[in-house]
Amino acid sequence: MVTRREILTAGAIFGSLLPITTVAFFDDANSQATSSQHTISSAPISAFLMDDEVEESARFAKALRTKLQRIIVLPATLDSKFYSELNVLFSSRHLIGGITTGAALFCLERIAWNRGLRLVWRRNFSREATGQGTIPFAMLARSLSGDSRALTPSNPIRSYRPSRSEQLVHAWILSPKPVLADQA
């Protein structure tokens, strides 16, 4: 397992960025909450949030460290210092990606929403299978690096459980809330 120390040693790494694209993508047809089409300006994620409770998250961060602009390790205890750092991060209004447990995502999604960022894409994977390379790193790497065409359809965005007990891990992207033309 990749350790927190290994990741921290890698530090904040700025890699080559793919061109910014503008794409449309759709949620699963069976999604009740997210059945509408979202059009977002896609860009490379500005930070990857690594959950070192999730082995695949650490492996992904290590494997992609030259591509990811910034890697932030979620502490076991979310304290006031890290909360402040998250608020600064989310206030920057860039795309943020991560691979975490559902419980961590539950917290992060709500903290991000305070700063106007919304969960726009999520894909869950069986935790039992993650050790067998089930998470498609190549696809995630492309999508988290700005190539939204690489995104597979999202799972229903908010149907995940705010629980650590379920055997799922989640790859996800938070994005500044788009102001839709037909809104108000």
Place this chain on the structure above:
Amino acid sequence: MKLPAGVRDHEFTAALTAFAGVVGKEWLFTTDDDLALYRDPYSILWGEAEESWASAAVAPTSTDEVIALVKIANHFRIPIYPISTGRNFGYGGPAPSMAGCVVFDLKRMNRIVEIDERNAYAVVEPGVSYFDLYSAIQERGLKLWIDCAMPGWGALIGNALDGGIGLTLAPYRAHFEAQCGIEAVLPNGQLLRTGMGAMPTAKTWQHFKEGFGPRLDGLFKQSNFGIVTKMGFWLMPAPENHTTGVVTVPGYRDITPLVDTISRLEHSRIVQGLWSIASPVAGTGIFVVQGDVPSREKDPEIQALLSSPDGLDMDGLEAAGRRLNVPFWSCEFNFYGPRKMIEAQWSCVCEALSGIRGVSFHLNAISPLPLDKTTVDALPETATFGIPTLRNFDLGPVPSSYDGQDVVGHVFFSPIVPRNGEVALEALAVFARIFRKYQLPFPPLQFPRSVFERSLLMEMGLPVTRSPVVNKKVRAMHAELVQTAADHGWGAYRTATAFYDMVMDTYSFNDHALRTTLDTIKDALDPNGIVSPGRYSIWPRHLRGKRRAPATSSDLSRRPKK
């Protein structure tokens, strides 16, 4: 587009346009994606017709914007539901009390207006979290502590208004009692300041709670009489030291003199830190005489007694405890302050309890404060030290499954019971029977909390799933708990949105005089009934026919007595 009941499409559209004109389009939320975040993820009505949903949400950034929004809502008769940050999971979260409300999300009103170290208070806006205030105090190097809820991302104002609690000294633990001075936008858009704040030139708004005339602050607790936009809080001077002391007693009947004596010490202001009682023989407690601890978890007699379907045999447990030299009860006290004060308090505790046969005392090492980071990181919880965290992101409930369904959250049942030992034991037995009936674990001898100064709080989390069938069963269990508690004279002091009417029904003295008085106040302050209809069962005149959420009342096998 979802519409509030009774509001026509074009009126709602006009209102939303006007809202956007106040806050900007970016801070008006109308899409399903946005509004999904205003569902209660722990809703016991999840996915059912009676689940409350928001028709829109709007996030103002100032009191002036709130006033403008309230005037618009009044004009179009749009029901609104203000939240601070909506983090009171288990008690409703961000979801409105009635479907169709426009949520007023006050998260952007996150200014710390003032921190006064000399007089130990702070004034904050609704979006200020415990994390925010703690960070501000640390950054400025002020010698002040906050008393925080255990999930540190909650807002001070929302938590206080909902009746939230913390873990430090008695005057600060009940958060609404620690407030001093409220600014609120009334349903007609008028701005009110309570207490000394009513004087425009006041220099003592956060110094003196009483003010002149009736104290109106309580009108804004668990209610819908206004939108609080500022609140003052008394803060705790940072203490010099902390430690804990543990008292153990051997017999189960010792609980009566133990609780009575501790209460007297607390009422005399000798004990002020939180104390908690547990049962070492049942495996729930702290027991400091380490060398004498047997492996009680493996003791077959104790295990058999604890798992008996007929309830606990207290005499049998006590006998087993004596055989193994394990005390029946332990009480852990938290002490804060100068070393001399802690030693004096401990001396008083020892003297007062020395009459209980077989009592033992152990004072742990006194630690200078603040604690270093390594120590803090190793603590199981940090709210005792006024430090907010989201420890391990551990919002998940226990157990992880119920009735074959994954548990995704919890709703609390929070009755208040008298502060005496024998009644507490009776309450434990009464509630344990109901838990057994519904095949839920109920930790044996999990003594209620002493967080309030003159009573005991039994806060029990009931499992929430995504199965309507299982959730209906849990609602029936909650109804049974509420009814049974009321039959014994124990009232829930706080509850989740789905149960507001059910609990209010139990406060029925003199033909529901409390409810009718609240109705009268509601009609006077909010004639259009726009603010949080139904919150804590206070309904505006035109919606009183909807009192009693059908999905919850139909689940009741026994309706609360009128």
